[in-house]
Amino acid sequence: MPPVRTPYYLIDEIKLQKNLEILRFIREQSGAKSVLALKCFSTWCVFDLMRQYMDGATSSSLFEARLGHEKFGKEVHAYSVVYSADEIDAVSQFADKIIFNSISQLKRFYAQVQGMVIGLRVNPGISYSHFDLADPARKCCRLGVCSDQDLDSVADMISGIMFHFNCENDDIENIIAAIEQIGNQYASLLEKMTWVSLGGGISFTQEGYPIEKLCKALKGFSEKYAVQVYLEPGEAAISQSTELVTTVLDIVHNEVDIAIVDSFVEGHLLDHLIYRTTPKISFPRPGNHRIMIAGRSCLAGDIFGTYDLETKLNVGDEIRIADTAGYTMVKKNWFNGLPMPSIVVRRLNGTIELVRRFGYEDFVNNLS
Ligand SMILES: Cc1ncc(COP(=O)(O)O)c(C=O)c1O
Numbered sequence: 001m002p003p004v005r006t007p008y009y010l011i012d013e014i015k016l017q018k019n020l021e022i023l024r025f026i027r028e029q030s031g032a033k034s035v036l037a038l039k040c041f042s043t044w045c046v047f048d049l050m051r052q053y054m055d056g057a058t059s060s061s062l063f064e065a066r067l068g069h070e071k072f073g074k075e076v077h078a079y080s081v082v083y084s085a086d087e088i089d090a091v092s093q094f095a096d097k098i099i100f101n102s103i104s105q106l107k108r109f110y111a112q113v114q115g116m117v118i119g120l121r122v123n124p125g126i127s128y129s130h131f132d133l134a135d136p137a138r139k140c141c142r143l144g145v146c147s148d149q150d151l152d153s154v155a156d157m158i159s160g161i162m163f164h165f166n167c168e169n170d171d172i173e174n175i176i177a178a179i180e181q182i183g184n185q186y187a188s189l190l191e192k193m194t195w196v197s198l199g200g201g202i203s204f205t206q207e208g209y210p211i212e213k214l215c216k217a218l219k220g221f222s223e224k225y226a227v228q229v230y231l232e233p234g235e236a237a238i239s240q241s242t243e244l245v246t247t248v249l250d251i252v253h254n255e256v257d258i259a260i261v262d263s264f265v266e267g268h269l270l271d272h273l274i275y276r277t278t279p280k281i282s283f284p285r286p287g288n289h290r291i292m293i294a295g296r297s298c299l300a301g302d303i304f305g306t307y308d309l310e311t312k313l314n315v316g317d318e319i320r321i322a323d324t325a326g327y328t329m330v331k332k333n334w335f336n337g338l339p340m341p342s343i344v345v346r347r348l349n350g351t352i353e354l355v356r357r358f359g360y361e362d363f364v365n366n367l368s
Pocket residue numbers: 037039040079164166167168199200201202232233234235236
């Protein structure tokens with residue numbers, strides 16, 4: 001295949017498979033099933049691989065539920081912060097499980113969703129998150145039924161509960177304590193359920209994570225309450241599998257050297273702008289040459305970061321941004337009309353496949 005023109009997202013199936021093997025291990029050791037959180041990653045060209053290791057997908061909207069049904073298969077969980085009346089019938093065509101966010105939505109649509117497995121999101125009021133924006137236990141949170149509301153009165157209407165209370169939680173002791181606390185807090189309700197989802201946000205594919213301890217906690221919970229446990233990994237499933245490959249288009253100087261690349265943060269790495277985090281560079285390697293790397297959009301603060309690299313950068317050099325699968329490709333946009341990164345996959349057998357290239361037609365059709 002001829003060299004692919006940058007920018008492009010490069011998904012490496014071997015790296016992806018490393019995460020998927022961990023999911024398989026968790027399933028074997030604890031019995032917990034995993035459904036992919038499509039909100040984090042919906043790049044379906046690698047679903048053939050992911051499907052072999054995961055039990056299905058979970059969605060946050062009608063379109064994601066449809067994507068799960070059409071492109072992932074297996075189990076499709078449909079959760080949405082709120083459903084409009086006209087979405088309910090459609091969602092029931094694509095999903096086998098529907099999870100309501102509130103008691104009012106559950107009661108309103110209960111008759112319409114007979115035949116589906118019905119669940120409710122419950123907010124245990126505890127969480128782990130470094131970001132207020134993504135903290136499910138933030139003040140006045142609208143996500144899930146809070147414990148002081150009347151859950152007992154609707155227990156007979158549902159067979160399962162979804163708790164999503166973590167964001168990038170790599171603290172095993174914290175998660176073990178939280179699982180135990182949730183068990184104690186909802187024991188009588190859990191005894192009436194057949195399944196419980198513990199949501200996403202657990203960093204169990206991070207290097208050195210004590211997976212056996214997690215498996216023990218999951219298995220213990222599952223056995224104690226006689227429920228099928230689900231996990232909803234987004235980030236953990238695809239972490240470290242993907243790079244954004246860019247090229248330096250210009251070098252300018254204003255107190256510091258600044259390399260301007262053929263990509264930009266707001267359009268191609270939006271999550272970093274939202275959460276004020278700095279992406280890591282996977283190529284060139286670290287060294288002594290300090291340079292600011294910036295994007296090509298009109299935004300003054302369109303800056304990836306300042307890095308110390310092993311080589312002095314020149315126009316035409318390649319720069320790879322690390323870990324750009326989660327909450328990245330799903331959020332890419334056409335701001336400034338700038339070229340959209342292609343999607344490239346390095347398959348398990350080493351073949352490089354250009355899966356999708358975007359052009360002017362895609363930009364035009366994005367609006368009308
Ligand atoms: C209900 C639910 N499940 C799963 C996830 C996936 O979380 P993560 O990507 O952190 O694993 C999220 C994140 O928003 C979520 O809201």
